[in-house]
Amino acid sequence: MIATDAARANVTENLNPERPQEAAAVPETGKTQAAVKIKARNVDFFYGAKQVLQGISADIRERKITALIGPSGCGKTTFLRTINRMYETVKHARAEGELLLDSDSIFDLALPNLRRRVGMVFQKPNPFPKSIFDNVAYGPRVHGLANGARLTELVEQSLRGAALWDEVKDSLQKSALSLSGGQQQRLSIARALAIDPEVLLLDEPCSALDPISTAKIEELLFTIENRCTLIIVTHNMAQAARVADYTGFFLMGKLVEFNDTKTIFTTPARKETEDYITGRFG
Amino acid sequence: MNRLGWRKAVNAIMSAVTALCAVTAVAPLLFVLGILAVKGASSINWSFLTQLPKPTGELGGGMANAIVGSGQLLLLAALFGVPLGVAGGIYLSEFGGWGVPFVVRYAADLLVSVPSIVIGIFAYAVVVVRMGHFSSLAGGFALAVMLLPIVVTNTEQFLRTVPVWLREGSLALGAGHWKTTISVVVPAAMQGILTGILLALARVAGETAPLLFTAFNNDYWARGFQQPVSSLPVRIYEYALSPYDDYHRQAWAAALLLLGLVLIVNVLSRLVLAKKMASRRIA
DSSP: OHHHHHHHHHHHTTSOTTSOOOTTOOGGGTOSOOOEEEEEEEEEEEETTEEEEEEEEEEEETTSEEEEEOSTTSSHHHHHHHHTTGGGGSTTEEEEEEEEETTEETTTSOHHHHHHHEEEEOSSOOOOSSBHHHHHHHHHHHTTOOOHHHHHHHHHHHHHHTTOHHHHTTOTTSBGGGSOHHHHHHHHHHHHHTTOOSEEEEESTTTTSOHHHHHHHHHHHHHHTTTSEEEEEOSOHHHHHHHOSEEEEEETTEEEEEEEHHHHHHSOSSHHHHHHHTTSOO | OOHHHHHHHHHHHHHHHHHHHHHHHHHHHHHHHHHHHHHHGGGOOHHHHHSOBOOTTSOOBOOHHHHHHHHHHHHHHHHHHHHHHHHHHHHHHHSOOSSHHHHHHHHHHHHHHSOHHHHHHHHIIIIIHHHTSOOHHHHHHHHHHHHHHHHHHHHHHHHHTSOHHHHHHHHTTTOOHHHHIIIIIHHHHHHHHHHHHHHHHHHHHTOOHHHHTTTOOOSSOOOTTTSOOOOHHHHHHHHHHSSOHHHHHHHHHHHHHHHHHHHHHHHHHHHHHHHHHHHHHHO
């Protein structure tokens, strides 16, 4: 028990003291808080006959950061990939249940529209083999959002939004592959921001980065939070504690607990959550 | 002998045996190069490179028309074979799945192993008979048929090395499958695809059999693509079989030239590819 408390203290230390913690903002009680951006009700997910998500229900709050944590293979990334239907690239994968973006069913939206509204940043930085400019301009060009001077402006805005502008403003025509890993990941974020998504999904965006690059990305999340809803999958519980307003704990395909981050890390309702965050398994 | 000593001895012997096998395996290449250099190098001179063949019995003359002719045939082969092969490779890798792609892939594998003389007969039946005469067009077509399966297979393989997360990066931005393929996947594999095309061209550059009764031969310049055309491999074949020493000398020189060109293309494209692979690892 002593060991448990120590471990928990260790995690809660990472709670950012400057971030206002909405102590009363327990999603289930429905008190005054941010609007619901994504509403999941009984979402099931299957790869062929194998069920990997069971009855996921959650309210993701608008312009907040929600972290999804849990051990490997628990379904958190699958849930993330359900929100922009990225799972459709996998054969025999299917999702069921109710999943709403505002009031639109995610399963019914046309893919280009859905992905225009829900952006994604991947675990591994994935710059296209193009110039830095063309990487950021890719999304706007696909959706015909801007061209000419307006596009140049949009690229600059997006790069500024991803805190990358000052480092690349003189080398926009250089290959994106020449950037460092951390820069490449911020470029991925700029690329996603360029189509002004309402929701940004981040799948372990820092797992391939060094601590300094990680810190930059985390800082960035707080500025992006003002313009879009963020959902971040992370293996790093300290990171969840640092950045997230809400945290969901996945275990074996179920969303075991979903609450504001402080509650999850200090007084979790479920034994499994407590065991996981105190490092007894996972 | 103790156990450790025994293991060390076995290790040393097996290393030596495999090293010997490796050297033996590449020995033919060095041997061929050596012989060609000894027999042919002295005959590669300015007139060999710039003059037309002299009539039988007269000394001297060169292979200018065969050198240009080979280039012409390769150009035609590339024009016919490369767009089709690259498009086919894109289909197999990106839009594949089962069924049709399986059949196409299998057919491509079979086509690679069809004897080149058979492809020559095919081109003869399809092009030469219809046109009523030999032509560089027919030769280019025959080489294109040889080129096609190599380019298809090679393009597919390089496209498959493009990581999933790169495709997903584009799809996640709302781009469609085709847009993703053309704007992200193909550019990412471009260097490999180009290298593969060069290697395939180098491979068919030395083909003789498909040209024997398609492009045939020509002692003069071929005007346009309708006439029979001379090529290095066919010229080598003809001169080597002739009874004249001067022709033999020129055949050796032509063989050295052909092998040299093929080797240069081969080595250069592999160097480019190796560099590309290295830079991707760092990224």
